[in-house]
Amino acid sequence: MADKAALRDEVKVAPFREARSREYFAAASTALSRETVRKVRELSAVAAVEVVDAASVRIAGVPTAVLGVNPSTFRNYAPRPSATSDEIWQGIAAGRIALSEDVGKQRELQLGTDVTVAGGKGEVDKQVWTHATSGVAGIDALxxxxxxxxxxFPRGNGIIVSAPDADVWELGEQLADVLGPDVGLQVLAEQPQPRPQQSAGEAVADSTLETMISAAKSKIGQPYVWGAEGPDSFDCSGLVQWAFAQAGVSVPRVTHNQWWAGEHIDYAEARRGDLLFWRTDPTAPDYISHVAIYLGDGRMLEAPGSGDVVKITNVRLANMAGAVRVHIDR
Structure with a gap:
């Protein structure tokens, strides 16, 4: 965290009150109507809804997904290590920016320094206040x-939905009905019940997986760059998405969403072409934060992190979340 002494005494935020679960994030290109938000709140399984502003802006020249939040209320939805820190939310309330652990460290944006944020109304400089994961997949700054x-930013074009006792997949169908086809919807729940198998399609064929693996291997030696999707540099999930695309298979872009791209299995059951996942972010211990392609015999192909390159390594068991056998709809 940057210098806490720099905070003005008058910067106040409400204290952390209770941990709110995060089941879904929904975002539209324009403001969600009050009527739509009301209908979401009235769904029987929904315990709470937090309204946010969502947009992609350029931070230090790189496109980055950002949420505008009410620090006093959003903190209750954040991963606990961040939620309980008053200083994080005081800094955001005072006009600073909180970057995710991945963005801050992978891009070497140092605490206490200023970064240029370019949005629809021009550029402003913001001090990097802390590295704190939002808990919303794909969002890298608050x-x-x-x-x-x-x-x-569009005003009120996003919502976080807390529904801790819901059947996550049934709730997703209800939210889709209320929000309509033009609103993006993504599951955030870290460990919901398994996705119903009948809705998950069929496992990708072995021949298709070999095409994917060959594509990924062709990029060995290419540099890791946060947010890069190829063809000359990659981050971990960008490599996975690009390699599958070369085999004609569409998978989500960010790691947490790739975690839901198929059937969850134990590492002991993993086969060549399955995806392996880890939880490595100390600011969000339950958050999926890294992915690699399993090659079999204890070996995997990955884009490891800043300063490294796409390469084949031994599988690491520490902090592993599990494996996923990618499925496609038929």
Missing amino acids: ISRSAAAELG
Whole structure:
């Protein structure tokens, strides 16, 4: 965290009250109507809804997905190590920016330094206040809603849905009905019940997986770059998405969403072409944060991190979340 002494005494946020689960994130290109948000709140399984502003802006020249939040209320939805820290939310309320662990460290954006944030209304400089994961897959920075308005974010175009006792997949169908086809919807729950097998399609054929693996191997030696999707540099999930695309298979872009791209299996049951996942973010211990392609015999292909390259390594068991056998709809 940057210098806490720099915070003004008058910067106040509400204390952490209770941990709210995060089952879904929904975002649209324009503001969600009050009526739509009301209908979501009234779903029987929904315990709480947090309204946010969501947009992609350029941070230090790189496109980055950002949420504008109310620090006093959003903190209750954040992973616990971040939620309980008053200083994180005071800094955001004071106009600073909180970057995810991945963005801050992989891009070497140092605490206490200023970064240029370019939005629809121009550029502003924001101090990097802390590295704190939002808990929302694909979102790599948090600012206040007033800062989001300054940058030209749509107002209230996103919601976080807490429904801790819901059947996650049934709730997803209900949310899709309420929100409509133009609103993006993604599951955030870290460990919900398994996806019903009948809705998960069929496992990708071995021949297709070999095409995917060959494509990934052709990029051995290419540099890791956070947010890169190829063809000359990659981050971990970018490599997976690109390699599957070369075999004609579409998988989600970010690691947490790739975790839901098929059937969850134990590593002991993993076969060549399955995806392996880890939880490595100390600011969000339950969050899926790294992915690799399993090659069999204890070997895997991955884009490891900043300063490294795409390469084949031994499988690491520490902090492993499990494996996924990718499925496609038929």
